[in-house]
Amino acid sequence: MQLKTIEKLCCPFDKSDLNLQVLVKDTAQNIIEGILSCTVCQRNYPIVYGVPIMAPDEYRQIQLEQPIVEKWKLEHDLADVKLLP
Numbered sequence: 001m002q003l004k005t006i007e008k009l010c011c012p013f014d015k016s017d018l019n020l021q022v023l024v025k026d027t028a029q030n031i032i033e034g035i036l037s038c039t040v041c042q043r044n045y046p047i048v049y050g051v052p053i054m055a056p057d058e059y060r061q062i063q064l065e066q067p068i069v070e071k072w073k074l075e076h077d078l079a080d081v082k083l084l085p
């Protein structure tokens with residue numbers, strides 16, 4: 001997904017702006033992997049294969065998202081990432 005598109009996204013929980021941490025970009029500068037973070041509610045939304053995973057809490061599949069984030073933590077030396085507050 002392109003940066004300018006990602007910048008238009010807001011938190012599905014409280015509609016706040018999101019901070020973007022870019023982990024992997026392709027040669028066209030599309031963001032392939034990253035983490036969108038809401039500083040208001042402390043939710044984190046991973047970007048996986050270029051797609052932000054931004055469902056409301058009841059539709060999120062944390063058991064699928066968490067292993068991806070754990071892998072990124074090792075690859076990118078990230079601090080702890082809590083998907084839900």
Ligand SMILES: [Zn+2]
Nearest residue numbers: 011014038041
């Ligand atoms: Zn939020």
